[in-house]
Amino acid sequence: MEEFVTACPRNCYSSCSFRVQVENNKIRRILPYSGNLATPEGPCIKGLSSIERTHSPERIIYPLIKTVQGSFQQITINEALDIISYKLNSVREKYGPKSILWYKGSGMSGLTNEIGYSFWRAFGGTTITYGNLCWPAGLEAVRLTLGSVKHNVPWDLKNAKTIIIWGKNPAETNIQEIAFIAGAKENGSKIIVIDPLRTPTADKADILFSPKSGTDAALALAIAWVLIKDDLIDLNFIEKHVKGFNEFRQSLLISPDEAEKITGIPAGNIIELAYIIGKEGPVTILPGYGLQRHLNGGQTIRSILSLSVLTGNIGKPGSGFNYANLQSYIYDNIKEPLSYYPDPEKDLPFRRTISMAKLGRDMFNTNDPELKAAWIERGNPLLQSPDTNSVKKAFSGLEFKVVVEQFMTDTAAIADIILPAKDMFEQSDILGSYWSPYVQFKPKVIQSPGDVMPESEIYFHLAKRLNLNIGTNLIPEPGNENIEEWLDNRIKGYSELNLDDLKEGPVLAPGLQQIAFEDLKFETPSGKIELCSSEAQSIWGVSPLPDYTPHDPGTGDELYPLVFVTPNTGSRIHSQFGNLKIIKETVQEPAVGISPGDAAKRNIYSGHKIRVFNQTGEIISVARISNRIPAGLVVLPNGIWYNEGGGGNYLITGRETDMGYGAAFHDNTVEVERVD
């Protein structure tokens, strides 16, 4: 039995290192790797289930072509590549290369994903999307304020006297952080969760504040009001390092009494919370991504971040605003969120006319040339993009669709050709992480089954067939040794990094600040922390100061009185993993969560079949009454496949967040009724 150190490439905070044992080309065992200080106890249930995922009998391992009757038929990889290159070529000749949409999801991270850009650039460009479904409003909010997006290393949480988990649910989405939180609590730190839902994370806290969904900015600004009024701020820090404090102070209009009306949190408790933040430092705030998936998401993050700034909880051990830590993303020329909407000139030959948040509608509205074909890899837009009906319609109107996939997802099902996608153990790659500070190597440890081909090789063969002249420095020849050579070249610029060291285990990112901003240098226009940001106004048209805009839950409030939110869940990374047997066996089956009172009004009991609907669409699912959900809220985790009662995006209108071109998933309302 052979053993390797590898890393999980899923779109997740933790990016766990783990050891993998391999026997006869089979993944036998996944074990923790204690050398990664952020994930010493190893991966979560999703990481573990990779054993099944890799060898699942349901995995697509041969190319499939859709027949005239609409069913799929197996073809060889050579046949598939011949057909694809012929089709791509004819679409390009007839309508131009930009009539092809190249859609990439976040299904597997890694440096090798760059190779696609080389191919499509040589092809003549394509249309691609701008923005991001996940987190860009918050990224932009942090970037505007602090200049760069980073935070202290995860194990620094032990130094925090107060930890405020604001809209984040690490128990399900970043489970290794729970070890640090529980450790801090054991040593006397105060743990506060702010979340409309009583999440499993809240169960580990001292206090749960449950404000109304989407009102977090009002709560934060009222806390700021108290901090300033009662002199709980770090004036020395503000004078030296903060720009716009006076403007900010003058802009504060939401008193605790006012905030109570908006958020539902009693004024006295808001003051109590302000005193904790002001007096019981160092304070680390752990904001989540859900609270910025609102129309006011960016301003919400700026409002909360202002609390860390006012109290001087930046650049010190035990302090900080841990939104994302991009310090290990050393290879990106442009870092997120700017890479989601780069300068169009520098972006050529690509054309970005399609917002991730409004995928379906923008696909329709794209002209000159219109879209005629699509290539989808690492993604499942037919489940994960807002307004599924429009997305479905937009894709089904195209002449030719290639989907690179492992399983028969909703998106794969609409493909004309499905190319079987590699799994994480089948090609070497290098990974960063947005929480832990490591650069990691993910080795190839088994041969792919069937005709599975990594994207890099698919692109290599297509380039050959299309006579594209691309150097092997851009698209390496098939074979993992060539990928490793390519990776080796790719990291040559960093003397601290080499492939041999990385193969031994994770390496701390070059230039890492364990305590982010400890040098108190901020890459903002002013070089200071910007509470007042003119960029916020010039780029996004919002107030230069953080503010609270009541969130607009859409039309027809009376018809659809329940706010609908689609958070992430512990057993899935978006639409991945839920289809696996081991997940179905060990985790509670998915359902639509509803509060006891709202359920009683509709005569709904747990297990009842229900219809969830609004002006955008409807789904049929199963109800679960839950005391974790406050009245007025309906909760369906995102990523649940339509055929298992999921598909929340049928009910979500595609709208952009106030900054960063994110998707405002959580500003929709629905009605629920029993289906008998």
Next chain:
Amino acid sequence: MRKGFIFSHNKCVNCGACSAACILENGWSIQPRMIFTYNSEELPSLPLTNLSLACNHCETPVCLNGCPTASYYREPFTGAVIIDEKKCIGCKYCQWNCPYDAPKFNADKRIIGKCNLCYSGLIEGRLPACTTACPTGALEYGELSEPILENIPSWFPDKNLNPAIVLKGKQNNDPLRIIPENVFESEVPILNAKERGMSGEWSLFAFSFLTTLSVATIISSFINGIFPEKILFVSIIILAGIISLFHLGKRLRAWRALANVKSSPLSREIALFIIYSVVSFFAVFFQLPGFFIASSIVGLILLIVIDSVYIYADKRKSVIMHSGQTFLSALLIVSFFTGIVLPFIFIALIKLAASAYSLSVNKINNINFVIRFVRIALLLVTGVSLVSEISYPDPVISSIFLTGELIDRIIFYIDFAPVNINTEIIKQINIERNEKKRG
């Protein structure tokens, strides 16, 4: 030093990784490790605690001791309590005896499976898969340095088995502080402990009732010299034997149930039933007085052992002294059959007292109350008719009497509830809720 599981509830968020790792490592089609949650209904007024539990490989393994087929053994190097799937007949007696819900019935294989401590890996130096997999470090395996049963929550079942588990960290007895106070509603229906009832145990009920009838018949014959109808008598015994097989997952392996007469009450019960069948067959067919004495004695011992099978799993006074126990019923039936009034009244009074006691300790719902009422009424009618000298073999009174006894046996199965983590959790939640309401 003794080794075992070490669990820190403050780090457990019920993610399921331990449970999944267990299945991935061993290829189970059951789920040997599960996470139990105190207050899984998330009642805001109560604390919420998770507990990951598989087998605790107890120092006193009641599963092993009680197993009639000797399918269980203790692996000498690791101390793991292991079940040999080839020997198990799927009688589920271990599920009654284990308070930790460790033995799981595999519906496909129709036998029991359970945590084996990943013992083969453990011998090679690899820790149990569940503990290695826990991503927060909540579940560990190692030396049990602390006192084993300190710091345990009140719903953790303790049957003096000395389980190899340490629960670390202070128990949180206070509910989460939630602001605003009433944002989460708590109006959910009162929870009921899952009642065993008759549904799963009809074959055991039929077996034990027919055996009681048979033994009472033999003794009555011995006393009053009226021999029972041969074919009917033998058919009842054969029927009882066959019906008892329906309880098993693997009927063809039933003979294995004799393998553990040494320590299993169930094994003894089956051995005695066979001896009783043979002896009483000779008695009835050849009408030999010596065999009547022998089968009466063996029969009474058999009934005591049948009762002990249940008492072994559920040691509560209300079960030990239950009105529906077979020994007591047999004595009453004998005094009815033989028409001896004084002992009948005496035993009937004992039964009434026992019924009253079980009424006072068991949670009684409406249907349950009606059944008990009917049972007592039937006994009273029988008693009155006996005293007024309308007695056996009056068919109406006999049917009234025997129906009463049959219902009594059914009530026994309803009241029988071995200590189990699932029911303990619900019991404790109801206690705390009621306290909160009063407080």
